[in-house]
Amino acid sequence: MGELMQGSLRSATAGAVTVLAVLFLVLPLAxxxxxxxxxxxxxxxxxxxxxxxxxxxxxxxxxFREATKNSLIVATAVSATTLVLGSLAAYGLSRSxxxxxxxxxxxxxLPITLPGLFLGLGLLVFFVGIDIKLSLATVAIxxxxxxxxxxxxxxxxxxxxxxxxxxxxxxxxGAGPWTVFFRVTVPQVWPVLAGATSLAFALSFDEFVITFFxxxxxxxxPLYIWSGLRRTIDPSINTISTLLMxxxxxxxxxxxxxxxxxxxxxxxxxxxxxxxx
Amino acid sequence: xSDDQGRLIIDAVSHRxxxxxxxxxxxxxxxxxxFVTLLGPSGCGKTTLLRIVAGxxxxxxxxxxxxxxxxxxxxxxxxxxxxxxxxxxxxxHLDVGENVAFGLRVSGVPESEIVRRVGDAxxxxxxxxxxxxxxxxxxxxxxQRVALAxxxxxxxxxxxxxxxxxxxxxxxxxxxxVELRRVHRETGAxxxxxxxxxxxxxxxxxxxxxxxxxxxxQVGTPQEIYHAPASxxxxxxxxxxxxxxxxxxxxxxxxxTIIVGGGRMPAPRGAxxxxxxxxxxxxxxxxxxxxxxxxxxxxxLGSIEDCAFRGxxxxxxxxxxxxxxxxxxxxxxxxxxxxxxxxxxTIHWDAAAGALLQREPEKQ
Numbered sequence: 001m002g003e004l005m006q007g008s009l010r011s012a013t014a015g016a017v018t019v020l021a022v023l024f025l026v027l028p029l030a031x032x033x034x035x036x037x038x039x040x041x042x043x044x045x046x047x048x049x050x051x052x053x054x055x056x057x058x059x060x061x062x063x064f065r066e067a068t069k070n071s072l073i074v075a076t077a078v079s080a081t082t083l084v085l086g087s088l089a090a091y092g093l094s095r096s097x098x099x100x101x102x103x104x105x106x107x108x109x110l111p112i113t114l115p116g117l118f119l120g121l122g123l124l125v126f127f128v129g130i131d132i133k134l135s136l137a138t139v140a141i142x143x144x145x146x147x148x149x150x151x152x153x154x155x156x157x158x159x160x161x162x163x164x165x166x167x168x169x170x171x172x173x174g175a176g177p178w179t180v181f182f183r184v185t186v187p188q189v190w191p192v193l194a195g196a197t198s199l200a201f202a203l204s205f206d207e208f209v210i211t212f213f214x215x216x217x218x219x220x221x222p223l224y225i226w227s228g229l230r231r232t233i234d235p236s237i238n239t240i241s242t243l244l245m246x247x248x249x250x251x252x253x254x255x256x257x258x259x260x261x262x263x264x265x266x267x268x269x270x271x272x273x274x275x276x277x
Numbered sequence: 278x279s280d281d282q283g284r285l286i287i288d289a290v291s292h293r294x295x296x297x298x299x300x301x302x303x304x305x306x307x308x309x310x311x312f313v314t315l316l317g318p319s320g321c322g323k324t325t326l327l328r329i330v331a332g333x334x335x336x337x338x339x340x341x342x343x344x345x346x347x348x349x350x351x352x353x354x355x356x357x358x359x360x361x362x363x364x365x366x367x368x369x370h371l372d373v374g375e376n377v378a379f380g381l382r383v384s385g386v387p388e389s390e391i392v393r394r395v396g397d398a399x400x401x402x403x404x405x406x407x408x409x410x411x412x413x414x415x416x417x418x419x420x421q422r423v424a425l426a427x428x429x430x431x432x433x434x435x436x437x438x439x440x441x442x443x444x445x446x447x448x449x450x451x452x453x454x455v456e457l458r459r460v461h462r463e464t465g466a467x468x469x470x471x472x473x474x475x476x477x478x479x480x481x482x483x484x485x486x487x488x489x490x491x492x493x494x495q496v497g498t499p500q501e502i503y504h505a506p507a508s509x510x511x512x513x514x515x516x517x518x519x520x521x522x523x524x525x526x527x528x529x530x531x532x533x534t535i536i537v538g539g540g541r542m543p544a545p546r547g548a549x550x551x552x553x554x555x556x557x558x559x560x561x562x563x564x565x566x567x568x569x570x571x572x573x574x575x576x577x578l579g580s581i582e583d584c585a586f587r588g589x590x591x592x593x594x595x596x597x598x599x600x601x602x603x604x605x606x607x608x609x610x611x612x613x614x615x616x617x618x619x620x621x622x623t624i625h626w627d628a629a630a631g632a633l634l635q636r637e638p639e640k641q
Contacts, residue, residue: 166367169360170368172360172428187368
């Protein structure tokens with residue numbers, strides 16, 4: 001009895017803490033979204049009325065459209081490059097000799113541990129050093145460096161989970177290495193690769209710190225928001241933040257859905273016989 | 278398919294994993310259409326040898342020849358051999374028909390021929406009409422049949438089977454053994470089969486290669502391996518024989534006898550060892566037991582340590598009087614004829630049933 005009550009007390013406490021934590025995380029975002037629909041320029045309560053005027057003014061802004069276009073260009077280039085090079089790198093890492101693999105993986109995953117500040121500064125010094133003009137291209141290169149480890153981490157995990165006997169069976173049946181990769185490996189992991197690509201897109205799309213260092217005269221969406229904040233503070237910032245949030249959330253949802261799809265397929269494919277290794 | 282394509286020659290193959298020698302100087306010729314089993318305990322190198330033949334492992338030394346062609350450096354996808362793995366390893370994103378068609382697809386066989394040959398291959402493993410099933414809808418035995426059809430469809434001259442039945446239940450395993458024998462007869466392909474199950478090896482093979490610690494212990498027909506094992510290891514591993522150290526001596530009447538502990542028994546005929554230390558190989562089913570003092574036949578004394586009813590008879594473990602050795606005996610017994618535990622029995626056997634092997638004296 002006592003244990004039961006203690007247990008329910010503990011779960012009640014845990015529940016309350018969880019709710020508080022979620023509120024703490026979500027409420028500021030909710031306020032941002034709410035005030036993006038505010039009829040006046042006020043950014044604090046009371047909320048006096050509902051209006052779409054800030055959305056109209058944001059979409060009317062040529063600077064906003066330009067920044068959005070730039071962000072889309074960079075994110076598309078980065079995610080496409082990451083998909084191709086990242087998939088090949090992850091495959092190579094996953095299938096290489098174990099002694100080489102661990103050392104290589106360490107090098108590949110290292111950028112995750114670096115603060116964006118260092119990465120941005122380092123790349124800036126590098127670009128200036130080899131005399132490359134700062135532009136959207138340098139932003140894309142920087143984003144690729146930043147995004148690749150995340151992509152690799154996800155893609156490699158999926159490739160590592162594959163049964164190596166399946167690729168061997170394909171080779172045994174006459175399929176060369178490329179045929180094995182495209183007709184056996186990719187069809188099994190493509191949802192994960194697609195998910196990781198959307199993640200790469202999202203990471204690039206709202207990246208600020210690194211971009212700030214290596215961008216030329218142009219602007220991306222996060223930089224536009226930042227420069228907007230410096231000028232005036234009005235609900236159009238909330239509007240842009242809301243839009244950015246919607247895009248990012250949608251991409252994460254897509255990534256999650258793809259991963260879920262793979263997991264479900266794997267569960268279903270658990271064979272009727274399992275051989276202890 | 279009786280031409281040379283199905284001849285496999287393993288020529289002086291050695292392999293090391295780092296410092297560990299997995300295979301030491303293996304030479305073996307497999308005739309076209311033959312069913313050869315590589316038999317040995319796990320870690321004896323048999324799977325490594327199969328993977329070398331398939332092309333997944335490059336041997337440290339030696340050559341692999343298929344027909345007259347040296348394929349040692351040929352990658353797996355260009356070798357005219359196919360493998361059935363321990364796990365079915367079906368392509369999870371393809372249905373049964375597409376799994377079987379895979380090999381034909383990648384080698385560019387016309388579509389109409391693919392459909393016909395996939396149907397034939399599935400019929401051969403008795404899965405007619407399963408083309409559109411997904412692999413996760415199949416039982417373990419069915420998956421392994423699909424894996425078999427997937428390699429048979431390419432009409433390989435040499436088929437490699439790496440413990441294909443070890444993950445299946447006993448009943449399905451026995452059924453699949455029958456299927457494998459039939460498929461081997463019908464295709465006429467060379468089968469190289471790897472297993473650690475001596476019963477499977479005896480039941481399926483034309484010839485058995487007994488492996489131990491990366492070496493070949495013995496090559497022979499199942500009958501030869503069973504009745505005339507060449508080493509104590511082969512004797513113990515195949516058929517679970519008793520292998521007991523004995524002394525061979527010439528008796529006063531001129532016949533050779535063997536001395537086991539305090540007892541003397543006539544030596545097996547044609548043993549080839551006139552005197553000195555030897556191993557006596559004795560199959561459990563060759564041993565006969567009678568309550569001590571009951572029979573007139575000469576024998577050794579022992580006491581019953583354990584008894585298990587096996588349906589057709591009893592399996593006894595008997596401690597030999599005055600010795601460390603424990604003998605295993607299988608006695609086809611009439612109902613109710615079980616010998617009581619702890620009772621003293623006389624152990625005897627036909628002289629012809631035993632075999633003697635050389636023994637180094639210091640190894641006792």
